[in-house]
Amino acid sequence: TQLLEQSPQFLSIQEGENLTVYCNSSSVFSSLQWYRQEPGEGPVLLVTVVTGGEVKKLKRLTFQFGDARKDSSLHITAAQPGDTGLYLCAGGRNNRLAFGKGNQVVVIP
């Protein structure tokens, strides 16, 4: 059973468009991490959110942690080809992370 469900699994959009991907769970987490992973490389941390309802922005990326700390979303404004990658969410609890399967995003020039 997957603890964290990410949707959509695959998303292809044109450069300049906006997109939102989701990370959902029935479990409560003390924190929620978003990572981006390129093929053949390790995940790179984008953000950590810890407070229910928290919103963090990283340039064109906006991350939100759900009020109940069970879900999160990632919104990308004016997507660029450099945003292409696998976005992984990870719920933190007791010093461990549970990962979703990822949102594969492809931005077409």
Place this chain on the structure above:
Amino acid sequence: GAVVSQHPSWVICKSGTSVKIECRSLDFQATTMFWYRQFPKQSLMLMATSNEGSKATYEQGVEKDKFLINHASLTLSTLTVTSAHPEDSSFYICSASYWGRGDTQYFGPGTRLTVL
């Protein structure tokens, strides 16, 4: 900051041999280090958690005698795949966390192991 390195980045070995992978935190002292395994188009699967100077805690289904973990210092952990077989071929990734950063983990670049 919070850089984690792994060595080697890739390794090819013959069946039956042992392979050691190193994981180092370069600019911080890691309270805990983690070892993950990732199959193609799959998410990360936690293998074990280790703290400096103590025995690693293995996840259910992970053979501790096959995947030996040594955490000798606050900046170095090693994973040794003993008597490797083709089914052990995978992408192995380590991560580290440190005091005051909660659950956040910083990942190494991964090691691609191919067993012939």
